[in-house]
Amino acid sequence: MQMSNKVKVVPCSGIGKVFGLVAREAVLKAVLELCPEKSETVCLAYLVTGDEEVKEMMSGSVCITVDGCPKMCASKNVSLSGGIVVDEVKVLDTVKDYKGKKFGSATELSDDGYLVADEIAAKIEQRIHEIL
Numbered sequence: 692m693q694m695s696n697k698v699k700v701v702p703c704s705g706i707g708k709v710f711g712l713v714a715r716e717a718v719l720k721a722v723l724e725l726c727p728e729k730s731e732t733v734c735l736a737y738l739v740t741g742d743e744e745v746k747e748m749m750s751g752s753v754c755i756t757v758d759g760c761p762k763m764c765a766s767k768n769v770s771l772s773g774g775i776v777v778d779e780v781k782v783l784d785t786v787k788d789y790k791g792k793k794f795g796s797a798t799e800l801s802d803d804g805y806l807v808a809d810e811i812a813a814k815i816e817q818r819i820h821e822i823l
């Protein structure tokens with residue numbers, strides 16, 4: 692498999708949790724809209740299979756993880772797969788600036804949910820530029 696020098700940005704899976712959805716939306720915006728030439732994403736579920744192709748792809752690669760809760764599934768599993776986590780983005784760090792707001796549901800974000808996701812996406816973009 693070809694080594695990519697793009698920063699890998701990996702959200703937690705967070706299925707069934709609104710902050711997991713915020714993490715995924717933020718990563719998709721950063722990778723697909725804000726920084727498509729410098730970043731890419733990888734499916735966390737694929738990383739945890741631990742197969743040889745994953746190890747080859749992840750070994751030594753520079754990664755930013757985005758987690759929806761303190762269990763930090765993305766960060767832990769990216770490290771286990773051989774990726775180098777240079778930044779752990781925590782959705783909760785941004786959410787705390789939005790006290791009293793409703794962010795939507797596990798399947799659909801509210802306007803405030805998208806505001807948080809956009810703010811996190813901008814932070815991710817900034818980190819990608821700093822890293823490269």
Ligand code: SF4
Nearest residue numbers: 703705759760763764
């Ligand atoms: S970090 Fe939290 S929200 Fe994300 S996948 Fe793990 S348990 Fe779910």
